[in-house]
Amino acid sequence: MATKSKTIGGISDEAVIKATGKSWAQWIALLNKAGCKTMTHKEIVAVVHTKHGVGPWWQQMVTVGYEQAVGLRKKHETPKGFQVGRSKTVAVPTATLFRAWADAKTRATWLKATGFTIRKATRNKSIRISWKDGTNVEIMFYSKGAGKCMVTVQHNKLRTAAAGAAMKRFWGEQLERMQRVLSLES
Numbered sequence: 001m002a003t004k005s006k007t008i009g010g011i012s013d014e015a016v017i018k019a020t021g022k023s024w025a026q027w028i029a030l031l032n033k034a035g036c037k038t039m040t041h042k043e044i045v046a047v048v049h050t051k052h053g054v055g056p057w058w059q060q061m062v063t064v065g066y067e068q069a070v071g072l073r074k075k076h077e078t079p080k081g082f083q084v085g086r087s088k089t090v091a092v093p094t095a096t097l098f099r100a101w102a103d104a105k106t107r108a109t110w111l112k113a114t115g116f117t118i119r120k121a122t123r124n125k126s127i128r129i130s131w132k133d134g135t136n137v138e139i140m141f142y143s144k145g146a147g148k149c150m151v152t153v154q155h156n157k158l159r160t161a162a163a164g165a166a167m168k169r170f171w172g173e174q175l176e177r178m179q180r181v182l183s184l185e186s
Contacts, residue, residue, distance in 0.1 A: 009065030009075075016065070019058050024065065031066050041067065041079060074161050081135070081157040082164035088175040089150040092182050094141050097149040098124045100182060101139055110181040111174055131155070151175070 006013045008024045017023050022030070034051065036044045044063045048054045054062060067073035076082045090097055100106050102121050115132035129137040135157045142150045153171045158164045 008069050009061065011061055011065055016058075016062065020052070020054055020062060022052075024069065027062055027066055028069055032070070036066065037070055037072070041073075076161065076164045078156075081159055082161055083154060083156045084158065084164045084168040084171070085152060085154040086168060086171040086175055087150055087152040088179055089144055089148060090179050090182055091148055093147055094124045094143045094149040096182065097151055098127075098141050100178060101127050101151070110178040112177070113170075113174075135159075151178075 006024050013023050016027065020027070030052070031044065031047065034047050036047060039047070041063060044066065045059045048059045048062050064073065068075060074082075076084050100110070102118070116137070117130045118127055119130050120126075120128040124141055126141065127139040129139070131137055135155060138154045138156070140152045142152070144150050153175065155167045155171065158167060
């Protein structure tokens, strides 16, 4: 009978072993032994790098996974609060999807929120928003071929895990509504 793979921080045992040569259980034991439970994120990254020779991206993944596994960090937590994201691929050209976000009148047909400010918009690439509660939202657009585009929404600096969960649900609902509105228009 096969055993279920351990996943920590969204990374499977198989992936961490392939990239680092160590399983999650081995990483947790090694980092505990090195005293990492009392270290800052930056200090743990340094241990993963200097003592174990792990490259930059995996230094972060191992450190975040370790912090989550031993209770130093919750899911979606960053040093600046909680961060959640959603994405949706829509059967419209990038320019149409970008306009659905950038044009206030079009946006009002699907986005059920007010009181935010678009700080910066780069046509067909990205939009940066200051949300009404002081958090930030980053929207990115990725062409997926003729007449298809993916939009990603990342909401940053949320104060609590509950706020993160609520905004993850909210953005999921908004992206579904956006897709329905755009499909009716095309």
